[in-house]
């Protein structure tokens with residue numbers, strides 16, 4: 001199964017509409033792939049908080065329209081990264097969209113762990129409440145977004161729901177690039193699953209982006225890693241490798257659940 005990760009540069013001088021069209025062309029160019037992956041909030045920029053309200057769109061808004069068509073034109077499964085979604089009831093969400101090769105929306109995952117502590121996304125957006133998996137013909141994907149990568153229990157939940165590969169779009173800052181690479185590999189190794197982590201490039205809202213999108217196999221080997229600039233990573237995934245890794249080193253079967261809490265010290 002061939003996957004392409006498009007590490008998009010978010011340049012504040014490019015309009016959101018222009019970027020949508022440019023990225024759609026990049027998706028169309030990946031017609032040899034089975035799965036194409038885009039980063040988090042690439043239309044607006046993950047740190048462009050001041051633009052969130054203005055650029056918020058309904059689930060079936062402009063990004064949906066352009067990306068649905070791009071997926072159909074290329075005939076690929078498309079994880080179209082995330083958008084600032086405005087729910088009809090009011091709240092904003094950081095929502096990832098996944099399209100089938102027919103251009104149908106098959107999953108909308110609302111980011112569960114919001115980043116920013118007491119500002120930005122953490123105060124401007126509502127948290128998602130549901131895990132999301134997507135069954136492709138060859139592999140089941142588990143979805144996470146950026147800051148979610150720091151929460152191993154989310155990925156365990158996805159494994160329990162059948163995930164064999166994780167797709168994590170991000171807008172990860174360069175300042176914490178070492179964490180990004182380490183966490184992407186850790187989530188792959190501990191869950192014996194592929195990790196496809198796709199970040200953005202460039203600098204927006206004064207935050208330099210890490211780039212360095214990365215694909216890790218279920219044994220923890222790095223199959224491909226991007227540099228800092230806009231770049232496409234193309235990798236071959238072997239669904240059998242997940243089964244073989246889990247069969248030959250069955251650590252997931254040794255999980256002990258429901259451990260007793262520590263006794264109160266005397």
Ligand SMILES: O=C(O)CCC(=O)C(=O)O
Nearest residue numbers: 046115146147171172176
């Ligand atoms: O956890 C981090 O260091 C970065 C997270 C982040 O930038 C995000 O979730 O948008």
